[in-house]
Amino acid sequence: MIRNMNCEKVRSLLSAYLDRELAYHELRQVELHLMDCESCQEECRSLRATKDLLGMLDTPELPREFWPELKERINSRSMPRAYSGLLVRVLVPAAALLALAILPLTLATHTGASKGMTQAKTDLVEPYIREYIISELDRPFSDETSLGFVATGQAVSMYSSDLLEFYDPPTPSKAVTASNRTGRRTQAEAFQRVMFLSPR
Amino acid sequence: MxxxxxxxxxxxxxxxxxxxxxxxxxxxxxxxxxxxxxxxxxxxxxxxxxxxxxxxxxxxxxxxxxxxxxxxxxxxxxxxxxxxxxxxxKYRFESLDEPIATKDGYVEKTLPDWTGNPEEIAQQNELADKIQAALQSLPVNYRMAVVLYDLEGFSYEEISGILECSIGTVRSRIHRGRRLLRKKLAPYVYQGTEVEVG
The missing domain is CATH 1.10.1740.10 (RNA polymerase sigma factor, region 2, helix turn helix motif)
Structure with a gap:
């Protein structure tokens, strides 16, 4: 019954066999099969020879400039500490407050020129930025500070232009309005989530 | 530690x-x-x-x-x-005949048993280049599994943690990667150590 393990199955296990990564029962079956099967023995030899060939590659040295350059990169990204500290602690929250203060106005308004402008902008820009921010938030190593800036910039430019510009809108359908309102809420949630994540 | x-x-x-x-x-x-x-x-x-x-x-x-x-x-x-x-x-699939980008300093170090014979050095440099080119030609998931196991000695379990996949997937990627390498490096495979099975 053990010898019934066929060549195809055994061959699929040969790398793990060579690496001693098989469970005991698999190991026994492979060993027994190999005792009687010359073609699988040859298969095993050639795989091991391939593995050995990789051992002929050198072990390169770390370039001398590696750490000096890396430190420079670390410094250059965290250099504007005072500057970014100011931005993160003062300007971003201020912009956030501005955006959040304006947000209910745009959400509450269902008619008028400013609403049309917002919808036109929302249709063109907001979904992309929103999706980008949401997807980036779920990535373990995303840079939330940058996202905060993106979200803030997006919110401020969208909602402040609402107040400043005049626009004669095409009549929006109910479906579009509903979808956009949902979109705004999602953006607001994403935005708040960005803002509450600890900035560096 | x-x-x-x-x-x-x-x-x-x-x-x-x-x-x-x-x-x-x-x-x-x-x-x-x-x-x-x-x-x-x-x-x-x-x-x-x-x-x-x-x-x-x-x-x-x-x-x-x-x-x-x-x-x-x-x-x-x-x-x-x-x-x-x-x-x-996209993943690159380079021909084995294509040169790969290596610097001279790097190639010189690819000599595990340097003998001083220029002809042998040239041959071994060429072989190292062929091996690297064959690695480059692998699909990225196979390449990562093979590099982490065969060149850096991580265990299957560690690789499954690094690549965030099951141990069965690691096993399969390493095996397929080696089989592809064997095919691409067929003329050189037995230039490594001749070994007995078992």
Whole structure:
């Protein structure tokens, strides 16, 4: 019954066999099969020879400039500490407050020129930025500070232009309005989530 | 062994880069080697390894104490590499006859048994180039599994943690990767050590 393990199955296990990564029962079956099967023995030899060939590659040295350059990169990204500290602690929250203060106005308004402008902008820009921010938030190593800036910039430019510009809108359908309102809420949630994540 | 508590402290100190360097020195060389085998290019390898360390430095507050820092670091590097491939292009499938980008200094070090015979040196340099080119031609998932196991000695379990896949998937990727390498390097396969089965 053990010898019934066929060549195809055994061959699929040969790398793990060579690496001693098989469970005991698999190991026994492979060993027994190999005792009687010359073609699988040859298969095993050639795989091991391939593995050995990789051992002929050198072990390169770390370039001398590696750490000096890396430190420079670390410094250059965290250099504007005072500057970014100011931005993160003062300007971003201020912009956030501005955006959040304006947000209910745009959400509450269902008619008028400013609403049309917002919808036109929302249709063109907001979904992309929103999706980008949401997807980036779920990535373990995303840079939330940058996202905060993106979200803030997006919110401020969208909602402040609402107040400043005049626009004669095409009549929006109910479906579009509903979808956009949902979109705004999602953006607001994403935005708040960005803002509450600890900035560096 | 890495003192993660000290690193956690270092993360929040001003002028902490030196402390970070000291603490992750254990892994920088290994990280660079893996990056070089993945990219096949010294400049890209340096950039990839530096970027991975930079992200580790910045994201250290999200590292779970008591887990493997090494695995975490290599996971960052492998994710970064895959992101880069997705962003800048498809996997490359190069012909074995195509030259690969290596610097002279790097090629000179690919001689495990240097004899001083220029003809042999040339042959061995050529073989190292062929092996690297064959690695480059593998699909990225196979390449990463083979490099991590055959060149850096991670276990299947560790690789499954780094690549975030099951051990069965690691097993299959290594096996398929080796079979492809064997095909691509067929004329040279037995230039390695002749071995007995078992």
């Amino acid at each position: 890495l003192n993660t508590q000290a690193l956690a402290g270092a993360r929040y100190r001003e002028s902490n880069i030196d402390a970070f360097e000291e603490l992750v020195r254990t892994y920088d060389h290994k990280l660079y080697r893996v990056a070089l085998r993945l990219t096949g290019n010294t400049d890209e390898a340096k950039d990839l390894a530096q970027e991975a360390l930079l992200r580790a430095y910045r994201a250290f507050d999200r590292f779970k104490m008591g887990t493997s820092f090494e695995k975490w670091l290599f996971r960052i590097a492998s994710n970064l590499y895959i992101d880069k491939l997705r962003k800048y292009g």
